Amino acid sequence: MKASVLHGPRDVRYEDFPIPKAGESEILIDVRATGVCGSDVPRVLSDAAHFYPMVLGHEFSGVVAQVGSGVTGHKVGDRVAVAPLIPCMACEMCQRGRYSMCPDYAFIGSSRYGALAEYVSAPARNLVPIGEETDFVRAAMIEPSTVALHGLRVGRFRPGEHVAILGGGTVGLFAAQWARILGAKSVTVFDIVPERLALALELGADAAVDSRTEDVEARSAELTRGFGFSHIFETAGQNATQIQAMRLVAKSGRITLIGNSHRDLEFPASTFELLNRREVTLTASWMSYSAPFPGREWTDTVECLANGELRWSPRLLQGQRTFTLADVGDAFRLYEAPGAVKGKLMFVQGEGGAQNRPGEESDD
Known part of the structure; x- marks a missing residue:
């Protein structure tokens, strides 16, 4: 062959x-x-x-x-x-x-x-x-698609949540769709590639945010009435989006890590304090x-x-x-x-x- x-x-x-x-x-x-x-x-x-x-x-x-x-x-x-x-x-x-x-x-x-x-x-x-x-x-x-859906299940996704997807690649776009199908209150996709953001909207996301050109924390507050996202799925496996997840998550919120990371994760102590003060649940998903x-x-x-x-x-x-x-x-x-x-x-x-x-x- x-x-x-x-x-x-x-x-x-x-x-x-x-x-x-x-x-x-x-x-x-x-x-x-x-x-x-x-x-x-x-x-x-x-x-x-x-x-x-x-x-x-x-x-x-x-x-x-x-x-x-x-x-x-x-x-x-x-x-x-x-x-x-x-x-x-x-x-x-x-x-x-x-x-x-x-x-x-x-x-x-x-x-x-x-x-x-x-x-x-x-x-x-x-x-x-x-x-x-x-x-x-x-x-x-x-x-x-199964990788995305497994992440929602491992992360114990709940209907009615404001959901953020950090990373608009294939898995991220499927995660956004699964969140919509399973009853998210809203789904927002964050990425730095305009084509991916446009596609996220085409596939049913409620909002798409360009993390390179927009104030992501201000947009998060606008989209969630100041509460932050109750569930964030990080699908890019990048240090920047991993830290972004920690800063955008709501009090008592959840972060599920789906993306494969190839570098050490480093973040300021002040960001770690946010996780503590907000009592965030952090979950990882594999395959x-x-x-x-x-x-x-x-x-x-x-x-x-x-x-x-x-x-x-x-x-x-x-x-x-x-x-x-x-x-x-x-x-x-x-x-x-x-x-x-x-x-x-x-x-x-x-x-x-x-x-x-x-x-x-x-x-x-």
């Missing part, structure tokens, strides 16, 4: 690669769409990959191509999304349904070959069926799984994508276009230009085709 193979930092090659074998309890997937996660970027541009050669890609969808001899309930031709976590299912955390806490898990696209390839194998229990009404590109974004595996995060996302409650826009994609597997190396170079990547990099094959290549202009 063809795959985009990582041989070292900044060394991605589109080349022949062995087709993975589907074990007795596994299924071989004909991959149709694969999205890039922020966690993939340091694996390509730095030295964060576990080993080389490596095939990345854990946000994906496709069609069942082969079924292991011990598998029931799936057949060739089924349309599916795939949960990338492979927990051991035997440890205490797995027995409690806390699969992302498993000390011995594997992960498709990280410790195991992923979906930036024509085929990928996965355990049968990891498959999540999708209907004809959900195309493969949308289905490849099920995984980041997107619950019992029964892979969890309601996945089934709810499939349902809400299919019925339209989770809104879709081509503006969620970088340049409102998709790329091919042969484009992976060039596409990752976009991350080397600050501000160049404003949407999800999505690679497709088979059904749907690809539209434009990196550096080409979209007609939209």
